[in-house]
Amino acid sequence: MSKSEERIKEVLAFFKNKDTVLGYRKFMDCAIDTQDLTIYKEVIELTDWKEQFPDKENELIEKATTILNKISKKAIEEYNVQTPIVTATNIVKSYGQNRFTLGPISLDIKKRQVYGLVGENGNGKTTLLRILAKELSHNEGQLNFNFDKQHSNSFDLRSKLVYIPQRTQKWYGSLKDNLKFVLSNYGVSPEENETRVLMMIARFGLWNYKHLKWSELSSGYKMRFELARTLLRQPELLLLDEPLANLDVLAQQVILEDLKAICNSLNNPIALILSSQQLYEVEKISDKVIYLKEGKYKEKDDLIEQDENQLIVEIDCKCKREKLIEIFNHLSLEKLIFNGGMYVAYFSNNTNFSSVLETLGKHNIDVIYTRNISKSTRRFFVS
Amino acid sequence: MKTYIHKINQYLLEHHPTVWNTKIVWMLGISAAIHLLFFVFGLIALTDPELLHERGAMHIFFDNGTVFFSVMLSILLIVIWLINMFKNNAFKNFYPVSRLKLFIQFVFYFIIIFFATTFYYSYNLGLKVYISNTYEDATVYNEIKASNNAAIFFSHNIEKYTLSKRKYPFILSELYCETRDGFTKTEKPYFEFLDLKYQYYSLYTKERKISETYNENFYNGYVYKRRTDSIETFYYRDTVVDVSQYVKTAIPSYYNYSSTFYSLENDEISGYDSVDYNYESDLNYDYNYDFYYDTDNIDKSKLSNKNVHEILNRNNPKEIKQILTDFLKIADIYEVKYNMSSEQWFNLVYHPQDFEIKHLINDEPREDYRLAIKEETELEKFVNEHTSNFYIETDKLHHAFENIEDIKDADIFGESIHVFIWLSFFLAITIFMFRVTGLKSLLFTIITVGVLTIFVSLLTTLFAFASKPSSGDSVGFFIMYFTLILGTIILAIPLFFASNLKKQIVSICLNISLSGFVLYIFLIIGIISLHQENYCRDHFGYDYRYNYCFILMSSIGFYLSYVLLAIGLLFMYFYTGIIKKWKALAEG
Known part of the structure; x- marks a missing residue:
């Protein structure tokens, strides 16, 4: 079974289980991959209908399934190049004498991969992203780009390095016109322009917001419009600085899911690097987590392998420290730290997380939150 | 209308993003409409002929406040344009932009600013079209011809009718008429009127190459000089000539009139063979020479005086009356004020016995008061005694002809085009720098x-x-x-x-x-x-x-x-x- 067939099957399963919201998004991803304007038009029409009749779920599924059948008949050429599109070798950036130095950093960035860039404030996340976007120069090292579409000059290269800063700029005028302006500048034919824009609007759930003004949008929708604009440029590399800032938890999840799905496009995959403070969410979708501490770079797996293979658990509960030490005593508790908000318990490597949960339950501890952070970069933040 | 604008905008956005972004279509459209408006303003600006009575009617754009209206509209237009254009910037966002596209953007700014700031030209074009259509060349030419004939009888300024102005027979124009007090040799033939004396001299000349150094002492005392590209000729009084066979009396007469009321710039007899009179103090030459109507043109004066002689020698009252009637009709067309009928005018001027000046006519309504003059010359007394209460504002007609000719001949763009070009260029550069x-x-x-x-x-x-x-x-x-x-x-x-x-x-x-x-x-x-x-x-x-x-x-x-x-x-x-x-x- 080909990947596209698998994806169509997955969408059908979502529809069957009435996971319509997620299913419809995945359905649109399948449609986008066809690059077929007639399919786009049908999806646009269906999205319009869906927004007019939000309660007619069964009918929607039925109509979507019909289109899905058409999609399944379209041949999709899969992208299978595995060479890195960005190769950074020993990149170093220093700000003056005895001041912050980033690097040396070496990276290989491939398409269809999501790189999560984490680290505390002031550790060089934005600096690294800006260097990769060629916004900022580096002092040492090599930075090579190997895009499928070759660039002819430095401006051409910059136009392929799509970087969205933390604070995006205000849009003026009609939102849709702004999106259409992107495509017309990229030489997309007038016949395709409107359809492709509407398809992107539909994909990012912006159908009912396309007639609003920028100032009337919430932060989440502003970020969505910004992403829509960015993706219309069909970038090969996407650099996002704190895209989750100012978003609520649900919006963060949706955006990350969308980004992941778009990166994994069958015929137009993207290499995505995003920085964030939301460790859990980022780690969940990232293929690779890059942890920056004092300008030095470590891949998460390398860091954890170097350390002892401990079990580290975060616990938020209304319980005294002595009580916790007492109940965990038999689980080879090595240390217990209270960082002001919650406890971080370090156990020896032969303790299981389930035993910790069992002990907490057995002693009726009123646990508000707990998480095994042994494999998460969060362990470096709380220690 | 809104849908129509939206449709055009969408078309431009999809097909020509730079055109859409720079709003050049709308800006040129709006500018064209305003240009048309200013053209219409220009068309109606001079519909009242009285506006032609003052000099410089072609600068009415600056005189009637239209310039402020134009500047305010230009500023408003450019500000609104910039607000709309600044909404999008492909270059700033790193969208693919070719060199040509960037250059075209700049050229568009330049064109837009140029069109949004040059309403002045449309206004002037309006003026020109109105004047050219209302005052057709042939008609104006005939009116000027008729006015020049009638000007013989304007009788405003006694100076124009004194003997020294006579140029016909042409021998008189070859001689020099000395009028200065104390320079007349009374033992030789001369003419006298009141306290004025007129004596005719033949002339001799000295020539000088312009490249040579000018020796002031050597050329001193000339009465007038002529100048060509390389040679300057100085004329000096020689001997007294008796002209009594040509001149009978020194009393001011219409026969002496040799001025031209109005001559067109491209008139075939104007613009050459003029002389520069010497006013230098060594001659004690206190002469209030009248330059007003280009009277220093020898050829023109000769022809004018010849024409005067022909008319007066025919001595046809009907013809003279017709000349005066025709002129008053022209005065009516140009709303020039006067307070006499052609009959009254005729009676003032028609004295077939030598056509002497018996009455003077004012060139503006006579004031009730008179300036007290301590000591009047004989001539001033003569003027006061002979000035009637009639008036005709011929100066205003002269101005009207001048304005009409100026506006018709005006190069609409002239040298001011450079100001607009460079204003647009540098403003376009500034906007371009800001955008880039x-x-x-x-x-x-x-x-x-x-x-x-x-x-x-x-x-x-x-x-x-x-x-x-x-x-x-x-x-x-x-x-x-x-x-x-x-x-x-x-x-x-x-x-x-x-x-x-x-x-x-x-x-x-x-x-x-x-x-x-x-x-x-x-x-x-x-x-x-x-x-x-x-x-x-x-x-x-x-x-x-x-x-x-x-x-x-x-x-x-x-x-x-x-x-x-x-x-x-x-x-x-x-x-x-x-x-x-x-x-x-x-x-x-």
């Missing part, structure tokens, strides 16, 4: 230019202070060469050292290069011209050959403006590559 490098760089550029100007001025002052007082030219050369070196360094930075300096600093140099390249070329031309001029002066001094030296700037003349514009546009096209390179630079 951003507000911060633009502000820093303005500050840098200010600081550099102060620096150059201070250095020049210091140099001038330190150098000898006589070395005026070297100060000029110092400032020019220093600015040239400074300009070359600034130009070189974005071209060759962009990657070695901070992006912000490069952007300032880039902006200065954009706005200053034309001035840089102008400076080079200026330096070359100054060198040529110095060389020429050193070799030839200030003599006539000096005029034939090749000096770049003066030989190009006003074409320099167009040459610089072409260079500026060409530079912009090639410089867009550098702009793109700068934009792609990394910071830090």
Whole structure:
């Protein structure tokens, strides 16, 4: 079974289980991959209908399934190049004498991969992203780009390095016109322009917001419009600085899911690097987590392998420290730290997380939150 | 309408993003509508002929406040345009932009600003079209001809009817009529009227090549001189000539009238063989010569006087009455005021016995009061006694003819086009700089230019202070060469050292290069011209050959403006590559 067939099957399963919201998004991803304007038009029409009749779920599924059948008949050429599109070798950036130095950093960035860039404030996340976007120069090292579409000059290269800063700029005028302006500048034919824009609007759930003004949008929708604009440029590399800032938890999840799905496009995959403070969410979708501490770079797996293979658990509960030490005593508790908000318990490597949960339950501890952070970069933040 | 505009906008957005973004279609459309409006304003501005009574009617755009309306509209239009255009910026967002596309953007700014600021021309075109259609050439020509005939009988100014003005028979124009008190030789034939004496002299001449040094003492005492390209001829009184066979009396007469009321610029008898009278004090020549109606043109005076003689010699009352009637009709057309009928006028002027001046007519309504004059000359007494209460405002008709001719002949664009071209060019450059490098760089550029100007001025002052007082030219050369070196360094930075300096600093140099390249070329031309001029002066001094030296700037003349514009546009096209390179630079 080909990947596209698998994806169509997955969408059908979502529809069957009435996971319509997620299913419809995945359905649109399948449609986008066809690059077929007639399919786009049908999806646009269906999205319009869906927004007019939000309660007619069964009918929607039925109509979507019909289109899905058409999609399944379209041949999709899969992208299978595995060479890195960005190769950074020993990149170093220093700000003056005895001041912050980033690097040396070496990276290989491939398409269809999501790189999560984490680290505390002031550790060089934005600096690294800006260097990769060629916004900022580096002092040492090599930075090579190997895009499928070759660039002819430095401006051409910059136009392929799509970087969205933390604070995006205000849009003026009609939102849709702004999106259409992107495509017309990229030489997309007038016949395709409107359809492709509407398809992107539909994909990012912006159908009912396309007639609003920028100032009337919430932060989440502003970020969505910004992403829509960015993706219309069909970038090969996407650099996002704190895209989750100012978003609520649900919006963060949706955006990350969308980004992941778009990166994994069958015929137009993207290499995505995003920085964030939301460790859990980022780690969940990232293929690779890059942890920056004092300008030095470590891949998460390398860091954890170097350390002892401990079990580290975060616990938020209304319980005294002595009580916790007492109940965990038999689980080879090595240390217990209270960082002001919650406890971080370090156990020896032969303790299981389930035993910790069992002990907490057995002693009726009123646990508000707990998480095994042994494999998460969060362990470096709380220690 | 809204849907129609939306449709056009969408079409432009999808097909021509630069056209859509720069709003050139709408701006040109709106500008065209305003141009049309100003054209209509121009058409109706001079519908009242009284507006032609004052000189300079062609400048009515400035006189009736239309200029303020035009400037305000231009500012408003440009501000609204900028607000709309600044909503999108493909270059700033790193959308693919070719060099040509960037250049076209600049050209669009230039065209838009030019069209949004030049309503003045449409207004003037309106004036011209109205005047040309209302006052057709043939009609005006006939009116002027009729007015010139009637002008014989205007009788405003006694000076025009005195014997010294007579030029016919033509022998009189070859002689010099001496009128100065104390210069008349009473033992020789002369004429007398009241306290005025007229004596005719033959003339002898002295010639001088213009290239030769002028020896004032040698040429002293001439009565008038003529000048051609290379020779100046001085005329001196010779001997008294008896002209009694041509002149019967010195009493002011219509026979003496040799002026022309109005002659067209392109009139076949105007514009040549004029003489310069000598008013120098060594002749004690206190003569209030009347230049007002181009009376120093010998040929014209001769022809005019001949015509006067022909009319008066025919002595046909009907013909003269017709001339006066025709003129009053013309006065009616141009709303020129008068207070007499043709019959009354005829009675004032028609005295077939030598056509002597018996009555004078005012050229404006007579004031009730009279200025008290302590001591009146005989002639003044004569004038006062003979001035009637009738008036006709012929000056106003003269102005009307002058205005009509000026407006018809006016080159609508003239030299003012250069002002509009360069205003548009530099405004377009400023907007382009803002769009390309951003507000911060633009502000820093303005500050840098200010600081550099102060620096150059201070250095020049210091140099001038330190150098000898006589070395005026070297100060000029110092400032020019220093600015040239400074300009070359600034130009070189974005071209060759962009990657070695901070992006912000490069952007300032880039902006200065954009706005200053034309001035840089102008400076080079200026330096070359100054060198040529110095060389020429050193070799030839200030003599006539000096005029034939090749000096770049003066030989190009006003074409320099167009040459610089072409260079500026060409530079912009090639410089867009550098702009793109700068934009792609990394910071830090």
